[in-house]
Amino acid sequence: MADNSKFIDYIDEALEKSKETELSRLFFTYQGIPYPVTMCTAETFQALDTFEARSDDIVLASYPKCGSNWLLHIVSELIIAVSKKKHEHPEFPVLECGDLEKYQRMKKFPSPRILATHLHYDKLPKSIFKNNAKILVLFRNPKDTAVSFFHFHNDVPDIPSYSSWDEFFRQFMEGQVSWGSYFDFAMNWNKHIDDANVKFILYEDLKVNLASGVKQIAEFFDFSLTGEQIETISAQSTFQAMRARSQETHGAVGPFLFRKGEIGDWRNLFSETQNQEMDEKFKECLVGTCLGAKLKYDSYCQT
Numbered sequence: 001m002a003d004n005s006k007f008i009d010y011i012d013e014a015l016e017k018s019k020e021t022e023l024s025r026l027f028f029t030y031q032g033i034p035y036p037v038t039m040c041t042a043e044t045f046q047a048l049d050t051f052e053a054r055s056d057d058i059v060l061a062s063y064p065k066c067g068s069n070w071l072l073h074i075v076s077e078l079i080i081a082v083s084k085k086k087h088e089h090p091e092f093p094v095l096e097c098g099d100l101e102k103y104q105r106m107k108k109f110p111s112p113r114i115l116a117t118h119l120h121y122d123k124l125p126k127s128i129f130k131n132n133a134k135i136l137v138l139f140r141n142p143k144d145t146a147v148s149f150f151h152f153h154n155d156v157p158d159i160p161s162y163s164s165w166d167e168f169f170r171q172f173m174e175g176q177v178s179w180g181s182y183f184d185f186a187m188n189w190n191k192h193i194d195d196a197n198v199k200f201i202l203y204e205d206l207k208v209n210l211a212s213g214v215k216q217i218a219e220f221f222d223f224s225l226t227g228e229q230i231e232t233i234s235a236q237s238t239f240q241a242m243r244a245r246s247q248e249t250h251g252a253v254g255p256f257l258f259r260k261g262e263i264g265d266w267r268n269l270f271s272e273t274q275n276q277e278m279d280e281k282f283k284e285c286l287v288g289t290c291l292g293a294k295l296k297y298d299s300y301c302q303t
């Protein structure tokens, strides 16, 4: 298993800052997108512009609550299986979060470095494209993503809460949540779905057949593993397995982060009007696009 102690320290620090932050003061806007003041700063974003990516960096892109910690775990386990060495997360793995010196320290990290990110495609440092790093993009249906996001805010004691699901839904639809609009993020990434070095995967596909997903991820990053290794990693990456270890891997926030891990939990919160509003938004932004088809909205988001 990867060593996550730095990771846990970073999360604990962010939670400590969150305690003193009201919801109305949680966000600051950088280049048109809201980010949480507890995790991001304008200075770090400026420093990120000069970040030098390597061709063997592993970029894992996703909108918040689409399963980035799941993907991070799978990829870390693949690296451990291939290198037969312990894989450490010497920094909080989300590229855009951290202090100003983070990118200097990262220069010394051994390859392959995992760069997780919630950034829209056009906000990534240009060196990622210049140096042809591979990018794996994880998507999840927007209704479950919104529900997961709401619970994270309202269940974790130290994170500012919304007064109600209805209030959160309004902010989500307006893109006034951390890392901005799901739909803007999706439209922005959709333009690059066929780019070389870019692969899209779906949370729901991983849920339906985890071993097949793990195999595809390994192939994309050119990791050569036996069928048995793929099965072992899949068994360690189920929701139940990850939730059982969540306190050890993610600290106090673990059980909140690994909350339910299901497809279709949106049915417990969405009203009929909210369903219609999101269906309309999906139609307006994604119907007829490659990503729109890939998301299988009719299967996962229709009543």
Ligand SMILES: Nc1ncnc2c1ncn2[C@@H]1O[C@H](COP(=O)(O)OS(=O)(=O)O)[C@@H](OP(=O)(O)O)[C@H]1O
Binding pocket: 062, 063, 064, 065, 066, 067, 068, 069, 070, 144, 147, 148, 149, 151, 152, 207, 237, 238, 239, 240, 242, 257, 258, 259, 260, 261, 262, 265
């Ligand atoms: N192994 C596995 N299987 C299925 N689902 C999983 C798994 N690991 C994480 N999850 C679910 O992913 C949701 C959290 O997403 P993120 O890790 O992207 O959250 S964050 O943005 O980094 O805070 C969150 O979804 P919800 O349970 O619906 O809230 C997690 O439970």
